[in-house]
Amino acid sequence: MMRRLAAGALAVGTALALTAAPASAHTSLTSASPAKDAAVAAPSQIVLTYADPVRLPRVVVMDASKKQYQSGPAKAVDNKVTQAVGGALPNGEYTVGWRVVSSDGHPVEGTYTFTVKGSSATAQDPAPASSPAAAPAAGKSSGSSGWLWIGLIVLVIALAAGAVAWLRRSSAAKG
Structure with missing residues (x-):
């Protein structure tokens, strides 16, 4: 009886330990130039700084x-992403949409706005956008953590089944 109770407690403890929420290693945007909600002169580039190194950056300036104003591909070096702006931006509000892959392999994305003031460019100037894809969705983060949970559940079930088989075998050997 005590062995069954101990084995049950061990199985429950193992299940609880294995299903604890994993630490999230996703990176986050720590600063941007131009900054969020800033009123600035027309920038020639967007610089995004993250908490951790990133890869596969994508930046859209609209x-x-x-109308899009980014020029060429975004470049990531360690935790900084730089995106060139094509031509002078006319006065007005701009949205920067970004998407990167964090060091743990999960994509992280978001948006912010800034305003250009004092520009001599006009809205009729051609915008040489080189990336016609839509901006990433605002403030969303996505990943594949669902597969991690499925794997943990399968592991807990396998451990519980192993514990039951071990208990039956040890009971049969004593009986």
Whole structure:
């Protein structure tokens, strides 16, 4: 009886230990230039700094009419991403949409806005956007942590089944 109780407690303890929430290693945006909600002169580039090194960056710079102003691919070096801006930005509000892959392999994305003031460029200037894809969704983060939970559940079930088989075998050997 005590062995069954001990084995049951061990199985429950193991299940609880294995299903504890894993630590999230996703990175986060720590600063941006131009900064969020800033009023600035037309920038020639967007610089995004993250808490950790990132890879596969994508940055989109759009005005209110969804016209894009990024030029060429974004470049990641360690935890900094730089995106060139194509041409002078006219006065107005701009949205920066970004998406990177953090060091743990999960994509992280978000958006922020800034305003250009004092620019001599006009809205009719051509915008040489080189990346026609839509901006990443605002403030969303996605990943594949669902597979981690499925794997942990399968492992807990396998451990519980092993504990039951071990108990039956040890009981049969004594009986």
